[in-house]
Amino acid sequence: MWQHKQTVLLLIESSRGYGRGLLRGVADYCRIYGNWQVIHVERTMNEQLPTDMGDWKLDGILARAEQRSISDEIDALGVPTVDLRGSYVPKHGVSLDSDPVACAEMALQHFQQRGLRDVAFCGYDGVDFSDARGTAFVEIAQRNGCRCHSFASSAVRYSRISRELLAEGDDSDLVQWLKTLPAPCGVFACNDVRGRQTLRACAEAGIAVPEQLSLVGVDNDDAICDLAIPTISSIEPDTHRIGFQGATYLAELMKGGKAARRTYVPPKQVVVRASSDFVAIGDPETARILNYIGRHACDGLTVEMLCEQFRLSRSSLERRLRKALGRNAKAEIDRVRIERAKLLLRETDRKLLAVANHVAYSSAAKFVVAFKRITGVTPGEFRNQFQRG
Secondary structure (H helix, E strand, O other), X not given: OOXXXXXXXXXXXXXXXXXXXXXXXXXXXXXXXXXXXXXXXXXXXXXXXXXXXXXXXOOEEEEOOOOHHHHHHHHHOOOOEEEOOXXXXXXXXXXXXXXXXXXXXXXXXXXXXXXXXXEEEEOOOOOHHXXXXXXXXXXXXXXXXXXXXXXXXXXXXXXXXXXXXXXXXXXXXXXXXXXXXXXXXXXXXXXXXXXXXXXXXXXXXXXXXXXXXXXXXXXXXXXXXXXXXXXXXXXEOOHHHHHHHHHHHHHHHHOOOOOOOEEEEOOOEEEOOHHHOOOOOOOHHHHHHHHHHXXXXXXXXXXXXXXXXXXXXXXXXXXXXXXXXXXXXXXXXXXXXXXXXXXXHHHOOOOHHHHHHHOOOOOHHHHHHHHHHHHOOOHHHXXXXXXXX
């Protein structure tokens, strides 16, 4: 039986990885459930809305409103709306966003796993999502006994895009601030653009990344992270889930139903790249051992080979690593291998045996056992979870 297609407007940018992830989530919803006629307006987040939108006979809107004026214009249309930016809750709808507290917790845990006790936050003061992530990071770091620093600038409310552009033009204050940080230090940037700016400022300040400063951003935008030198580690938001869930909420609202006014979705993981691929330990010899493991774990490294390389007895080696990390040498080698395997499972379609061999497991069965022991899921379950969309 023929059904009337509802007209849904997408005001979501495709110029960055975050927006593209949202669009993939919405597209999957439409393919599975949605009887929608979709209008996607290609725009930047600061761009004004089309002047004739009121004539489009819309049934619903999925938007990313960067400014109050844009949110007000959308509200004036009087149709069910789901905002996926999180700054403003629509008058006739709900909002979804990445969870700032979960992002902060994930960043700190990543730094702690690398032995860092000094950490810092670098964001855009006065930009809502940056302030939320920064506040959470400072509180969580202090609660966990870390020494925490933060980059301060004029606290005026700006749009994100405006602040990013301002920071591209002049990073002298950022350079001076970075020079005041102790080394080694872990810096959590509010997003990948800020991470790239921090990386550039480090180069100007003569700060080695990751040896003196380990850097983690947010968004996992490969166009930014993979083009940087060194490449930038980044927290991957679950944009597919946000887009899919946002579309689900909109469908409910268009039927006259209800949904939670604000929803925060936790991120997926830290995608580790060169900017934080370093272990900082007070004992220089232990630090050398751990960084050697990081470089050679996937080359078939064994505990015996490690003892021979550093001319240590096994008991002495194990004592050093347990003191630094709370785990033995074999566990650290396996951890590094599994982290590398996660990247291959996420980014490639290699068969399980090929992934296992690449990270130095002699069989797929041994790899599966180690992977599940460390992550709690099988490689297949992980791939299904992290390759949605």
